[in-house]
Amino acid sequence: MITLEISKKLHGSDGVMSLDVKHSVNRGDFVVIMGESGVGKSTLLRVIAGLEKAEGSIVVDDAVWQGSGTRMSVQQRNVGFVFQDFALFDNMSVKENLLFVKHDNTLADELLEMMEIAGLGNRNVQMLSGGQKQRVALARALMHRPKLLLMDEPLSSLDPRMRRKLREKIKELHTRFGMTTLMVSHDIAEARVLANRLWFVEKGRVREYDLSYLDTLE
Amino acid sequence: MIEWTPFWLSFKLAALTTVILFLVALPLAWWLSQTESKSKPLLEALTALPIVLPPSVLGFYMLVAFAPSSPVGAFFEDVLGVKLVFTFTGLVVASCFYSLPFMVQPLQNGFESLNRHMIEASYLAGKSSRETLWKVALPNIKPALLTALIITFAHTVGEFGVVLMVGGSIPGETKVASVAIYEMVEVMEYGKAHIYAAIMLGLSFVVLLSVYVFNHREKQKARML
Numbered sequence: 001m002i003t004l005e006i007s008k009k010l011h012g013s014d015g016v017m018s019l020d021v022k023h024s025v026n027r028g029d030f031v032v033i034m035g036e037s038g039v040g041k042s043t044l045l046r047v048i049a050g051l052e053k054a055e056g057s058i059v060v061d062d063a064v065w066q067g068s069g070t071r072m073s074v075q076q077r078n079v080g081f082v083f084q085d086f087a088l089f090d091n092m093s094v095k096e097n098l099l100f101v102k103h104d105n106t107l108a109d110e111l112l113e114m115m116e117i118a119g120l121g122n123r124n125v126q127m128l129s130g131g132q133k134q135r136v137a138l139a140r141a142l143m144h145r146p147k148l149l150l151m152d153e154p155l156s157s158l159d160p161r162m163r164r165k166l167r168e169k170i171k172e173l174h175t176r177f178g179m180t181t182l183m184v185s186h187d188i189a190e191a192r193v194l195a196n197r198l199w200f201v202e203k204g205r206v207r208e209y210d211l212s213y214l215d216t217l218e
Numbered sequence: 219m220i221e222w223t224p225f226w227l228s229f230k231l232a233a234l235t236t237v238i239l240f241l242v243a244l245p246l247a248w249w250l251s252q253t254e255s256k257s258k259p260l261l262e263a264l265t266a267l268p269i270v271l272p273p274s275v276l277g278f279y280m281l282v283a284f285a286p287s288s289p290v291g292a293f294f295e296d297v298l299g300v301k302l303v304f305t306f307t308g309l310v311v312a313s314c315f316y317s318l319p320f321m322v323q324p325l326q327n328g329f330e331s332l333n334r335h336m337i338e339a340s341y342l343a344g345k346s347s348r349e350t351l352w353k354v355a356l357p358n359i360k361p362a363l364l365t366a367l368i369i370t371f372a373h374t375v376g377e378f379g380v381v382l383m384v385g386g387s388i389p390g391e392t393k394v395a396s397v398a399i400y401e402m403v404e405v406m407e408y409g410k411a412h413i414y415a416a417i418m419l420g421l422s423f424v425v426l427l428s429v430y431v432f433n434h435r436e437k438q439k440a441r442m443l
Contacts, residue, residue, distance in 0.1 A: 087335035091357035101343040
């Protein structure tokens with residue numbers, strides 16, 4: 001169970017606004033976070049990961065990640081994070097990207113196999129296509145077996161065919177690794193396939209909607 | 219007959235300065251590239267000072283600071299047993315100040331040009347700032363790293379004003395190539411000065427050319443990917 005009570009000042013397109021979140025997430029939830037650009041969706045993920053500071057508290061199971069004067073570093077939180085721009089280590093091969101996180105050859109091979117890129121292990125990551133890069137990024141994010149996976153528009157830079165394929169992969173990984181996942185997305189079809197909960201961010205406020213709300217968006 | 223000692227001294231000075239500065243400037247450049255501290259502009263301005271200050275001004279202050287009568291000079295002489303004025307050691311210390319921006323700035327620019335998410339991905343993987351620096355940041359800024367090393371080396375070889383002020387011109391100790399050329403001109407030994415100057419010119423050009431060729435090739439490689 002993750003309890004979020006976060007408040008952070010943001011400099012958005014409409015001037016200064018406040019990001020306010022008071023929600024909890026259950027273990028195994030797949031929360032898709034939607035909303036217009038620049039309303040604080042990415043910031044929310046970054047605050048949870050520990051990449052940005054904010055007021056308030058974050059409690060994961062019984063561990064206080066933030067609150068009552070303490071703040072766990074990003075290194076201690078052990079979250080998986082997938083960026084829109086992949087953020088792979090360009091100086092390393094595909095497999096080295098995975099092993100850098102944790103020196104676990106068996107898990108690395110298993111993840112590469114699952115992502116159908118087992119043959120690319122020795123390839124320089126700069127030589128890969130966008131879809132291949134994002135599969136490496138996903139596999140890398142799971143190398144330390146995170147309980148919480150955060151994804152910031154992971155599929156938005158890929159072509160429609162690859163998006164469809166990878167969202168199935170994400171679904172499979174979410175279940176197989178028993179994770180709780182928060183994913184920022186603009187894609188209604190993606191939300192339909194993946195989400196069991198839906199959050200909308202509107203000018204810094206996060207509101208939960210029933211999944212049927214997606215029907216009204218089309 | 220060409221006396222090679224001044225060249226040897228110049229290159230020894232440049233090599234030592236480059237090694238020491240790399241170790242000192244690397245954490246500084248990394249910190250400057252990552253920090254959001256309000257003291258960043260102050261440190262950047264201090265680091266860049268040697269670029270704009272006349273070498274004679276820098277040399278003068280260092281001469282004053284290194285003198286046994288000053289606290290710095292007294293500390294080095296009494297505690298460490300090292301004389302800094304008119305010695306090779308003093309030249310190395312002075313060169314480290316003089317060439318500091320030429321090591322810090324390319325490294326800092328290199329680090330700042332890296333994809334911020336790549337650095338964050340390393341932190342998310344549980345790696346410390348130091349490990350991220352050595353295993354992720356540094357290997358991804360090779361052209362900037364080479365530029366920093368070579369320009370620092372070349373700039374130290376080309377140093378004149380500071381060296382003359384702090385080191386004087388003691389043969390075999392502080393009389394580096396640039397000072398030797400100055401002295402030859404003073405005593406009107408133009409023939410020798412020509413040879414020395416031509417050697418310096420040739421070496422400097424070759425060094426710079428190699429940096430630019432390397433960086434050009436790296437850029438082409440990156441474009442082909």
